[in-house]
Structures are given as C-alpha cells and as structure tokens.
Amino acid sequence: xxxxxxxxxxxxxxxxxxxxxxxxxxxxxxxxxxxxxxxxxxxxxxxxxxxxxxxxxxxxxxxxxxxxxxxxxxxxxxxxxxxxxxxxxxxxxxxxxxxxxxxxxxxxxxxxxxxxxxxxxxxxxxxxxxxxxxxxxxxxxxxxxxxxxxxxxxxxxxxxxxxxxxxxxxxxxxxxxxxxxxxxxxxxxxxxxxxxxxxxxxxxxxxxxxxxxxxxxxxxxxxxxxxxxxxxxxxxxxxxxxxxxxxxxxxxxxxxxxxxxxxxxxxxxxxxxxxxxxxxxxxxxxxxxxxxxxxxxxxxxxxxxxxxxxxxxxxxxxxxxxxxxxxxxxxxxxxxxxxxxxxxxxxxxxxxxxxxxxxxxxxxxxxxxxxxxxxxxxxxxxxxxxxxxxxxxxxxxxxxxxxxxxxxxxxxxxxxxxxxxxxxxxxxxxxxxxxxxxxxxxxxxxxxxxxxxxxxxxxxxxxxxxxxxxxxxxxxxxxxxxxxxxxxxxxxxxxxxxxxxxxxxxxxxxxxxxxxxxxxxxxxxxxxxxxxxxxxxxxxxxxx
Amino acid sequence: xxxxxxxxxxxxxxxxxxxxxxxxxxxxxxxxxxxxxxxxxxxxxxxxxxxxxxxxxxxxxxxxxxxxxxxxxxxxxxxxxxxxxxxxxxxxxxxxxxxxxxxxxxxxxxxxxxxxxxxxxxxxxxxxxxxxxxxxxxxxxxxxxxxxxxxxxxxxxxxxxxxxxxxxxxxxxxxxxxxxxxxxxxxxxxxxxxxxxxxxxxxxxxxxxxxxxxxxxxxxxxxxxxxxxxxxxxxxxxxxxxxxxxxxxxxxxxxxxxxxxxxxxxxxxxxxxxxxxxxxxxxxxxxxxxxxxxxxxxxxxxxxxxxxxxxxxxxxxxxxxxxxxxxxxxxx
Numbered sequence: 088x089x090x091x092x093x094x095x096x097x098x099x100x101x102x103x104x105x106x107x108x109x110x111x112x113x114x115x116x117x118x119x120x121x122x123x124x125x126x127x128x129x130x131x132x133x134x135x136x137x138x139x140x141x142x143x144x145x146x147x148x149x150x151x152x153x154x155x156x157x158x159x160x161x162x163x164x165x166x167x168x169x170x171x172x173x174x175x176x177x178x179x180x181x182x183x184x185x186x187x188x189x190x191x192x193x194x195x196x197x198x199x200x201x202x203x204x205x206x207x208x209x210x211x212x213x214x215x216x217x218x219x220x221x222x223x224x225x226x227x228x229x230x231x232x233x234x235x236x237x238x239x240x241x242x243x244x245x246x247x248x249x250x251x252x253x254x255x256x257x258x259x260x261x262x263x264x265x266x267x268x269x270x271x272x273x274x275x276x277x278x279x280x281x282x283x284x285x286x287x288x289x290x291x292x293x294x295x296x297x298x299x300x301x302x303x304x305x306x307x308x309x310x311x312x313x314x315x316x317x318x319x320x321x322x323x324x325x326x327x328x329x330x331x332x333x334x335x336x337x338x339x340x341x342x343x344x345x346x347x348x349x350x351x352x353x354x355x356x357x358x359x360x361x362x363x364x365x366x367x368x369x370x371x372x373x374x375x376x377x378x379x380x381x382x383x384x385x386x387x388x389x390x391x392x393x394x395x396x397x398x399x400x401x402x403x404x405x406x407x408x409x410x411x412x413x414x415x416x417x418x419x420x421x422x423x424x425x426x427x428x429x430x431x432x433x434x435x436x437x438x439x440x441x442x443x444x445x446x447x448x449x450x451x452x453x454x455x456x457x458x459x460x461x462x463x464x465x466x467x468x469x470x471x472x473x474x475x476x477x478x479x480x481x482x483x484x485x486x487x488x489x490x491x492x493x494x495x496x497x498x499x500x501x502x503x504x505x506x507x508x509x510x511x512x513x514x515x516x517x518x519x520x521x522x523x524x525x526x527x528x529x530x531x532x533x534x535x536x537x538x539x540x541x542x543x544x545x546x547x548x549x550x551x552x553x554x555x556x557x558x559x560x561x562x563x564x565x566x567x568x569x570x571x572x573x574x575x576x577x578x579x580x581x582x583x584x585x586x587x588x589x590x591x592x593x594x595x596x597x598x599x600x601x602x603x604x605x606x607x608x609x610x611x612x613x614x615x616x617x618x619x620x621x622x623x624x625x626x627x628x629x630x631x
Numbered sequence: 632x633x634x635x636x637x638x639x640x641x642x643x644x645x646x647x648x649x650x651x652x653x654x655x656x657x658x659x660x661x662x663x664x665x666x667x668x669x670x671x672x673x674x675x676x677x678x679x680x681x682x683x684x685x686x687x688x689x690x691x692x693x694x695x696x697x698x699x700x701x702x703x704x705x706x707x708x709x710x711x712x713x714x715x716x717x718x719x720x721x722x723x724x725x726x727x728x729x730x731x732x733x734x735x736x737x738x739x740x741x742x743x744x745x746x747x748x749x750x751x752x753x754x755x756x757x758x759x760x761x762x763x764x765x766x767x768x769x770x771x772x773x774x775x776x777x778x779x780x781x782x783x784x785x786x787x788x789x790x791x792x793x794x795x796x797x798x799x800x801x802x803x804x805x806x807x808x809x810x811x812x813x814x815x816x817x818x819x820x821x822x823x824x825x826x827x828x829x830x831x832x833x834x835x836x837x838x839x840x841x842x843x844x845x846x847x848x849x850x851x852x853x854x855x856x857x858x859x860x861x862x863x864x865x866x867x868x869x870x871x872x873x874x875x876x877x878x879x880x881x882x883x884x885x886x887x888x889x890x891x892x893x894x895x896x897x898x899x900x901x902x903x904x905x906x907x908x909x910x911x912x913x914x915x916x917x918x919x920x921x922x923x924x925x926x927x928x929x930x931x932x933x934x935x936x937x938x939x940x941x942x943x944x945x946x947x948x949x950x951x952x953x954x955x956x957x958x959x960x961x962x963x
Contacts, residue, residue: 226840337954421858421859423858493704579689583706586666599854599855601858
C-alpha cells in the first residue's frame with residue numbers, strides 16, 4: 088500500500104509564531120540587512136498604515152469611548168470568543184480526524200477524498216452561509232429539491248456550523264502534511280510495549296502533531312475572528328459586525344477604530360495562547376527514514392471512518408455545490424442571467440496570481456529570519472504577520488486608503504496597491520506553509536554553499552529557496568484561494584473598473600439574483616480547485 | 632541585491648502602469664448602486680457621449696467613508712449613492728459642489744438637497760414586506776410603531792446596520808424625536824425582532840417562511856418575483872404618513888475636487904433623462920423622479936404614498952445619533 092500513499096503538501100510542524108528561538112542554530116549571527124529590508128518591504132507599509140489609523144483612534148471622540156466601555160462591547164467580546172472557541176475545537180476535531188484517516192489508513196480513493204475533504208477551503212464562507220440559510224426551512228431549496236424539510240439554521244448554531252466547515256481544512260491540510268513526516272519508529276515501539284492503539288494515538292502521535300494542529304487551529308481561530316460575511320448572514324452578533332456597522336453608520340470613524348484595537352488585542356491573546364499550548368513538545372525536523380505504516384481498517388472501523396468523512400464532505404462540499412447548481416437551474420428556467428463573467432474571472436485570476444507571487448517572494452526573507460536568525464525582533468515580526476490575518480478587512484482597507492492617499496498618491500487605487508494589501512493580509516498563511524520546509528533543511532547545506540564561495544544572497548537564491556520550494560508553492564496556493572474569496576478590501580481598494588468573482592457574487596446576492604450569484608460562485612470554486620488539488624494530494628517520491 | 636532592486640523596480644512599474652491616466656474623455660464614478668442595476672445605463676451614456684466612465688462599486692456608506700478619508704485627493708468625479716444619508720455625509724463634509732440649476736429643476740425639490748449639492752435620481756419607498764400565505768394585510772399595523780406589540784414577537788425582520796434602515800431611523804428622529812425613536816428601537820429589540828445584515832435577506836426570509844414580515848425598501852420583492860414568480864411575499868405601503876412610509880431617493884453629486892465637472896454633469900443629466908428614468912421604472916422597479924414618467928404598473932403612484940414632512944438634507948446631521956440609538960437599544 089505504500090506505493091499508493093499520498094502526502095499532503097501544506098505545512099508541517101512548527102508553524103505559527105514560534106518557539107524557534109531556542110532551536111535556531113546560528114541565532115548569534117547577525118542577519119544581513121537585506122533580509123530585514125526584504126521582510127519589511129511588504130509588512131512595514133501596511134503595518135504603518137494600520138498603526139497610523141490606531142493612533143488616530145486614540146484621539147477618539149467621547150462617543151467612541153462611550154461605545155468602547157459599554158456593557159454591549161463586553162458582551163460582544165464574549166460572544167466572539169465563544170464562537171471562536173467552538174469553531175476552533177470543532178475544526179480541530181474534524182481536521183485532525185480527517186487527516187489521520189486519509190493519511191494513515193487504507194480507506195481507498197484517497198485523491199478523491201482528499202480534494203473533496205479540503206474543498207470547503209475554496210468556498211467563500213458567505214456563500215456557504217447563504218446556501219445554508221436558503222436551503223433550510225420548509226420552503227427551502229432542500230425541501231424543493233429533495234422533499235425533506237430542514238429546520239431553519241441561524242444564530243450561534245448557524246455561524247458555528249458555517250465557520251467550522253469553512254475553517255477545518257486549515258487544520259486538515261497542515262496536520263495531514265505533518266503526519267506524513269512522523270517517524271513510525273516511536274509508535275511501533277509503543278505498540279511493541281503493549282500500548283493500545285488509542286493510547287498510542289494520545290500519547291505518541293498527538294504530541295508529535297501538536298505544533299501542526301496548533302498552527303491549523305490558529306489560522307481557523309483568526310479566520311473566525313475576522314469573518315464578517317458568514318456571521319452577518321447567520322445573524323450572529325459578533326464583534327466584527329459591530330465594527331462594520333460603526334464604519335458605515337456614522338460620519339465619525341473613531342468608534343470603529345477603537346473597536347479594531349480591541350480586536351487586535353483579542354487576536355494577540357489567541358496568538359499568545361497558541362504559543363503556550365505548544366509547550367516544550369519535541370518536534371522532529373528531520374525526514375523519517377521510512378514511510379509510516381498504513382493502518383488497515385477493520386469492518387466496523389471502515390464503515391465508521393467512511394461514514395464520518397462522507398458526512399463532512401456531504402455537508403461541506405456536495406451540498407453547497409448541489410445548491411448552487413439548483414439555483415442556476417431554477418433561475419435559468421425563469422430566464423435569469425447566468426452568463427459567464429469573463430471580466431470578473433480575469434480580475435480574480437490576475438489578483439489571485441499576483442497576490443500569491445508577491446506573498447511568496449516576501450515570505451522568503453521573513454521565514455529565513457524567523458527560522459535562521461531567531462530573536463525577539465523576529466518573533467515580533469512573525470506576530471505582526473499573524474495579527475494582519477486576524478483584522479477585519481474593512482479596517483485594513485480604511486487604514487490603507489488614508490495612508491496611501493496622503494503618502495503614496497500615485498499608487499492609490501492601483502492594482503499594485505491592491506495586490507500588496509492582499510499579500511500582507513494573507514501572509515500568515517504562506518509563512519505558515521513555508522516555515523516548516525525551511526526548518527527541515529539542515530543549515531549545514533547552506534554553510535557548505537557559502538564555504539564554496541557563494542555569497543549569502545546567492546546561497547539564498549541557489550540553495551535555500553529551491554529546497555523550500557514545496558512549502559513556498561503550498562503557501563502561494565493558500566494565498567491564491569484566499570484572495571479569490573476576499574471582498575471588503577477588494578471593493579474599497581481596487582482600481583475603478585476592476586471586478587472579481589467575489590465582487591460579482593456580492594452584488595448579485597445583494598439584489599437577490601441567486602442564479603447569477605451561483606454562477607460566479609461555481610466558477611470561483613472551479614478556478615480554485617487546481618491549486619487545491621496541488622495543496623491536498625500529490626504522490627510523494629518515496630525516499631529510501 | 633541586484634535582483635531585489637530589479638524586483639522592486641518591476642513592482643513599481645506594474646503599480647504605476649495600473650494607475651489611471653487623467654485624460655478628459657474619462658471620468659471616475661463611485662457607485663453605491665451595484666453593477667447589475669447601473670452598468671447598462673453607463674454603457675449607453677458612453678455610447679451617446681464618447682465619455683468613458685471608470686466605475687468603483689461598493690456599498691454607499693463605505694464609499695462615503697472612503698471619500699471622506701480621501702479628502703481633496705479623491706479620484707472620484709461623481710458619487711452615486713443608494714441612500715440620502717451617505718450623500719448627506721459627503722455634502723456635510725463640504726466635498727460636493729452645487730449642481731447646475733437645470734439639473735436640479737428636473738426633479739421635485741423634496742427629492743434633492745436643499746442647497747443643490749446632490750440630486751435624487753430614483754425613488755425607493757420604505758414598505759412592509761409580508762408573507763401573504765400567513766399574514767392577513769388587515770392585521771398589519773397602521774405604522775411601524777405597531778410592530779413593538781407582543782403580537783409581533785420574533786416575526787418582523789429588520790436590518791439595523793443597513794444604510795436605508797439608518798436613514799429611516801434618522802427620519803424617525805427628525806419626526807418623532809430621539810426619545811420616541813429610542814423607545815421604538817428598544818421595543819423592537821425587546822420583541823426579539825430578527826436582525827439581518829441588509830434588505831435582501833429579509834425579503835428572502837419572508838419568502839422562505841422564516842419570518843412573517845420585514846421593514847425593507849419596496850423593489851427587492853419585485854426583483855425576487857422576477858426570478859421566481861411563485862414567491863409568497865407581498866409589499867404593504869402604510870396609508871398614513873410615518874417615517875416607515877418614507878420615499879427616499881438614490882441620488883448623485885459632483886465632487887468639488889473634480890477636474891472634469893462638465894462631463895460629470897453630463898452623466899447626471901443622463902441619469903435624469905427620460906430613457907434612463909424609464910429604465911429605473913421598468914428594470915430596477917424603482918420610482919422615476921422626473922415628473923411625467925410612470926412607475927411600474929404593479930406599484931402605487933408615488934403621489935399617493937403619504938410621506939413624512941422632512942428635509943432630506945437633515946438626515947446626515949442625525950446619522951451618528953441614529954447609529955448611537957441603534958447601539959443603545961442593543962441592536963448593533
């Protein structure tokens with residue numbers, strides 16, 4: 088069965104703001120200045136824009152401070168925390184369970200399962216929410232098509248369901264990649280000593296996977312925290328909803344800024360918590376000498392595993408796609424517009440590709456600094472990258488508008504500016520994916536290159552980057568699919584005349600033109616499947 | 632090193648290549664009205680005048696906030712908004728310039744800014760959308776005030792963060808006063824009125840049978856019926872003048888910083904042309920504001936809708952208060 092084994096390409100272990108400090112082999116060396124220049128070239132402009140906005144928030148009006156210190160704000164923080172915790176736990180259970188079954192058992196059809204299991208990653212959470220809302224209820228699409236009435240889904244349950252489905256792929260992809268790198272010797276030893284399978288899983292496997300699970304859970308948590316589309320359609324009063332409402336509901340923008348500061352603090356707490364849970368667990372950074380064994384599922388186990396995976400795939404992948412097709416068919420019968428939006432497809436592909444390339448380019452210096460030259464400063468760098476992923480996009484957009492128009496007028500509302508913002512917001516994903524690749528490369532290889540006369544920059548390009556190719560490509564793929572789903576920053580920062588599939592979905596759904604929205608949604612999913620396929624499964628050359 | 636500088640240079644070139652050029656046969660429009668509802672009108676304008684229009688689409692309130700952030704450097708020439716409060720925010724900040732009298736004279740003064748800084752281009756009535764299969768229209772209250780009655784508990788959808796709802800709340804503040812408005816909002820909150828992000832999901836929820844009624848703009852239902860004629864929803868127009876029966880205009884203004892005002896004025900004239908007004912009536916199901924153009928046959932005539940006596944220009948002055956009251960009532 089080993090020849091048919093598949094491996095997951097995204098992240099590996101130690102990801103997330105990190106514990107690399109103590110492991111870095113040459114942390115005493117000073118990082119070349121150009122590494123810092125490269126790392127800051129992308130992070131600094133966006134970071135400074137956001138800082139400038141926050142400083143403005145400190146000069147807030149009385150109304151803004153009143154908003155902040157109201158009971159309602161406390162209540163909303165509690166609600167957002169509760170939702171984030173629920174979603175993160177659920178996403179972790181589904182993601183880790185799926186990763187284990189698909190990476191380590193003989194379940195069969197692994198490519199098909201792998202792609203369909205990871206698929207919710209490319210379905211925008213607002214589309215998922217829209218589908219769930221309109222399919223439920225006695226007159227819902229589900230009752231129309233299948234004849235079975237689903238109960239209405241909304242509120243906490245709706246938001247929890249939607250966001251769990253939308254975020255478990257992060258945990259799944261990252262954990263699955265790490266499982267492929269576990270050295271089987273340990274678990275074999277444990278089993279040989281008489282430990283039960285469940286005990287082996289708890290005491291041997293999970294500790295080895297903890298950094299990967301933590302990294303996936305962190306992305307899931309921060310995604311949930313910054314989400315606006317799904318919570319508002321599910322009518323769950325989350326913190327982001329209030330931030331958006333404060334931006335659009337008044338001339339005075341300081342209340343929204345103040346609330347954004349609170350959100351950054353919440354994200355900081357979550358990021359720090361993830362670091363703590365990582366603890367002192369031992370992490371393998373070398374490749375295992377041989378592939379891990381494949382667990383043969385017995386009768387009942389097979390039924391249960393296939394059943395569990397099928398339920399998730401049915402809810403997260405098949406059902407939304409079927410509902411989208413249902414809308415298109417119903418709309419087409421009534422003469423609705425279901426034409427292919429070529430311009431929006433072009434805009435999405437251009438934006439997504441450029442954002443992925445930009446993120447990957449700037450990920451290299453950041454990851455090299457974080458892994459090879461770990462210091463307090465690199466920890467701060469990495470943390471700011473993750474905070475960027477947790478901010479509501481409207482806050483980033485408003486900050487960039489104000490900053491760019493004042494200091495960089497000529498690039499305002501250009502495609503270049505939009506791409507830089509995309510890359511900065513989603514950098515956490517490519518940094519996560521690329522980091523472990525580098526952690527696995529023995530610095531001795533780079534040292535050898537240098538001792539043979541290559542300079543540090545030439546070594547980076549000729550040795551380090553090619554070796555971490557996989558992680559960089561996986562990171563680029565993640566940034567690509569996330570960029571395609573992005574809406575608020577695209578609306579405010581794109582050049583006039585620029586359109587994307589996400590924009591078209593938004594404007595169509597806003598006018599209740601479901602068939603039109605569904606056409607763009609299906610195309611968006613189709614366009615993302617190729618990078619997803621690359622992300623989720625790819626036969627790995629067996630290293631002997 | 633060299634490669635990094637080449638990369639930076641390349642990115643800079645891409646960035647500048649993508650920035651808009653400033654030739655006079657092209658203007659920039661910030662449109663709070665979505666592409667589906669306006670693109671064909673703009674295409675017709677370009678064909679008729681040879682003026683290209685670069686359009687930025689986003690929510691009206693978001694675009695107003697963007698214009699305020701941009702200040703004097705705003706690339707926008709024209710702002711087309713779905714609601715008068717967003718137009719008022721931009722006007723209050725001094726970012727609009729007075730429109731030519733010929734443009735203002737096209738529509739009744741009650742649908743434009745009293746200082747001529749923006750003009751209404753189409754009308755949208757606040758209505759109650761209700762599920763005709765479960766609600767007898769005779770049971771609907773005379774004004775929105777009746778919906779705080781326990782009888783309507785959990786049955787009436789509202790969109791407290793939406794621009795047109797906030798414009799309605801602002802109207803209520805001007806008509807009934809802050810105290811009464813807060814009491815009404817608190818009543819709706821106490822009645823567990825389901826909250827939606829905007830109008831369209833309320834109409835969808837009524838059609839789906841999830842709620843019995845909702846406070847929305849009139850045209851969403853007509854669009855839903857166009858895609859699926861079997862929907863059970865119906866619109867109810869209040870018969871006495873109340874903030875809940877407000878007809879509020881979508882409208883447009885020209886930015887004071889525009890360097891292409893002549894072309895900008897041409898665009899607004901085009902929006903007020905008989906053909907475009909007819910398009911608004913038949914394609915987007917809104918009320919044409921130019922006298923003599925009829926609304927869609929399924930709608931009551933605009934003159935028959937009782938509407939509260941307020942100055943639309945005042946809405947933006949109480950917009951922040953409206954949001955405060957909505958927050959205070961626990962609806963944010």
